[in-house]
Amino acid sequence: MARSVSTRSKVLNTAVAGTLGFLMVFPILWILILSLKTEEDAIRAPLEVLFNSGWTFDSYGAVQARSDYFKHFFNSVIISVGSTFLGLMIAIPAAWAMAFVPGKRTKDVLMWMLSTKMLPPVGVLVPIYLIFRDTGLLDSRLGLTLVLMLINMPIIIWMLYTYFREIPGEILEAARMDGASLRSEILYVLTPMAVPGIASTVLLNIILAWNEAFWTLNLTAAKAAPLTAFIASYSSPEGLFYAKLSAASIMAIAPILILGWFSQKQLVRGLTFGAVK
Amino acid sequence: MATKASKAAARLMISPAVLLLLGWMIAPLALTLYFSFLRYNLIMPGDNLFVGWENYYWFLTDPSFKAAMINTLVLVGGVLCVTVLGGIGFALLLEKPMFGQGIIRIMVIAPFFVMPTVSALIWKNMFMNPVNGIFGQIASGLGFAPIDFFGQFPLLSIIFIVSWQWLPFATLILLTALQSLDQEQLEAAEMDGASWLNRFRFIMLPHLARAITVVILIQTIFLLSTFAEILVTTNGGPGTATTNLTYLVYVSSLLQFDVGMGSAGGVIAIILANIVAIFLMRMIGKNLDA
Structure with missing residues (x-):
């Protein structure tokens, strides 16, 4: 008896949550459908689109031909992956030191690092723009990589720090006793234990860098424009070509949706700086 | 000795x-501060006179500043209301036992x-466009006049x-946060005859208070900098109807x-941003001691 009631409420929960979940994801599903239609079909009434039109992959080819998707895709990859790994190289030693050799000021340093993340980008837009213009970094992948590395550095350090703190210090102590040098301590003892934490840090930061849309829009033009800017170029009249806009959008978000799938558990810790676990 | 090393x-x-x-912090900040006291326009190269508080005076008395401040507050406040209330609802729902929880999540x-650029464009064109968007097509299909979302309710959109x-x-x-709630406490309350509303009010909500604060503070930091969504949908218009502070600075400088x-x-x-940041930092700092 009790069991049948609980199954019924389970079905009810599934129905309600499923409907709401479907509504949340519907825009993404819808552009996936539109991207597989011809332009003429894509602007017909929703039911017509669903049940009364053919399917085609033409829009994907058209997007590549019109605006060179792959160039922007590679820009996005280079900028997001580059900034993450560059940041990691600087952040791992820092986070390691703060987690295992905490000093009196460690907490202050951590808080101060976090405070740099609170700086609104628009507050430093003008000087960064001028510095980039004068040093030739404007519209370059290198410049954007550096900026994204810097804005995500506090998050990288914080995430690593919270993961490193969970590694028992005794193990490192033991390695040190056995005569391991600092270098081999980090390389052979710490790194393998920290890999899961590092992996989720990498994942989250690639996502954040991939979707970053203030600096990427303001500091790039044609050459270094990543996918955020590539999509923004569809906001002009061409935006009315629904099938192509949909295909372009799908191509821009698909890689990150897949990464996001894997990183959803780490998202909370990373984005709340460990305040909610 | 080892410790010293x-x-x-x-x-x-x-x-x-x-x-x-x-x-990254000091250099641009110092420059921003320095520039803010100069008469410095890129299309009128001159000797960049020191003008004291003149820029602040003009920026603060410009009617678009007042509009931008109001828009910023409405935007941040509106989004916070929707996401916090909706988020509590969703969290309560998703926490219940159901089939296919992972997929629904x-x-x-x-x-x-x-x-942001993608979500803004798909909502603008595929959904809110009065002629070809889904909302418009449903409205006309049902015999209503379609709504021109960005024309009539730009900020709301x-x-x-x-x-x-x-x-x-x-x-x-x-x-x-909800998943870390002690289930036994809830069950005990239920045994004692506490209604769902009372359990929510006196057990769940206090437990969530901290997470809610974190959500509000972090989102506020990000929402104050909303930019791409405005750039690709309305360009701050019509007039200054959707210009927030970030967009206004972008317009004047770039x-x-x-x-x-x-x-x-x-x-x-x-x-x-610092006013918000101070509160956020305090919350996170407290957690660091724990």
Whole structure:
């Protein structure tokens, strides 16, 4: 008896949550459908689109031909992956030191690092723009990589720090006793234990860098424009070509949706700086 | 002795990160502050006179500043209301036992991974466009006049789009917090005859209070800088109807090339963000001791 009631409420929960979940994801599903239609079909009434039109992959080819998707895709990859790994190289030693050799000021340093993340980008837009213009970094992948590395550095350090703190210090102590040098301590003892934490840090930061849309829009033009800017170029009249806009959008978000799938558990810790676990 | 050596090594390992962040923070900030006191326009090259508070005066008395401040507050406040209330609802729902929980969870979270320019464009064109958008087509199909969302309710439309992107974030954090709630406490309350509303009011809500605060503070930091959604949908218009502070600074510095004015606006944006940041930092700092 009790069991049948609980199954019924389970079905009810599934129905309600499923409907709401479907509504949340519907825009993404819808552009996936539109991207597989011809332009003429894509602007017909929703039911017509669903049940009364053919399917085609033409829009994907058209997007590549019109605006060179792959160039922007590679820009996005280079900028997001580059900034993450560059940041990691600087952040791992820092986070390691703060987690295992905490000093009196460690907490202050951590808080101060976090405070740099609170700086609104628009507050430093003008000087960064001028510095980039004068040093030739404007519209370059290198410049954007550096900026994204810097804005995500506090998050990288914080995430690593919270993961490193969970590694028992005794193990490192033991390695040190056995005569391991600092270098081999980090390389052979710490790194393998920290890999899961590092992996989720990498994942989250690639996502954040991939979707970053203030600096990427303001500091790039044609050459270094990543996918955020590539999509923004569809906001002009061409935006009315629904099938192509949909295909372009799908191509821009698909890689990150897949990464996001894997990183959803780490998202909370990373984005709340460990305040909610 | 070993500690001394490792302390020195530790300092050495922290310093690149500290120096980089210090440079990233101090140099542009100092320049912004410096520019904000100059008459400095990129299309009128001159001797960049020192003009004191003039830029601040003009920026603050410009009617579009007042509009931008109001829009910023409405945008941030609106999105916070929708995402916090919606997030609590979603979290309570998703925490219940159901079939296919993992898949439903992912469906709810998915919008968070969509880049801002994409979500703004698909809502603007595929949904809110009065002629070809789904909402318009449904309205005409049912015999109503379609609504021109960005013409009639520009700010509300942007609040809607941004909320869609941030609702998953709030849901995820509140769900995580809810899952750490002691189930026995809830069961005990239920045995004692506490109604669901009372259990929510006196057990769940206090437990969620901290997570809610974190959601509000972090989202506020990000929402104050809303930019891409405005750029690709309305360009701040019609008039200044959707211009927020970030967009206003962008307009004065990169579109009107008024470096001085833009910098003054930037300084004001920094001050506003800092007010929020102080509260957030305190919360996170407390957690660090625990």
